[in-house]
Amino acid sequence: MTSHKTAQTMKPATAAKKLGVYLEATPAEFQEGVVSRTEFNTLQADPPEWLRELRRNGPHPRPVVAAKLGVSISGLARGGVTEALTTEQIDALKQEDPEWLRQERATQADVRKEAVRIKEKHAAREAQNDDDARS
Known part of the structure; x- marks a missing residue:
């Protein structure tokens, strides 16, 4: 067999x-x-x-465009970017720095800060639980 x-x-x-x-x-x-x-x-x-x-x-898919611009895929959609973009188009958007892009970058920065805060909170709680278990 x-x-x-x-x-x-x-x-x-x-x-x-x-x-x-x-x-x-x-x-x-x-x-x-x-x-x-x-x-x-x-x-x-x-x-x-x-x-x-x-x-x-490029043209680059939306996840790559979002990463290169420092925003989320949802942020791209809110900014009206629904198509694949070339590197040249991405660079032009960065140079233009429209209001929606500044806003989405700020939102993304806030999301990252919150993720770090939550991770640190969980780590502190876990460390406290470990200390309590040893006592």
Whole structure:
């Protein structure tokens, strides 16, 4: 009784998401096929020129755009950014620094501060519980 493993594969959309690129900007053969785990690992370890170019200049998917602008994906939507942007467009937005972007960055900074505060509060509570358990 011999069992043979089938190669683990993923849809192009999943692979593009994991690679941090906008699916619609990838080559047709990438979009139309499936990506095996081996192919995916190769793409990550030794990216072809098209992948390096997409990562460098875009268009970038919304999570990457949000990270480059320092806002949340929801913040992008509130700012009216619903499409993929190129690096050039992102840089232009940073230069323009519209009110919505300043507001969303401030909101994101507040969210991060609150996350740190909660984490420290939980750590202090945990330390107190550990001390109580030892007593």
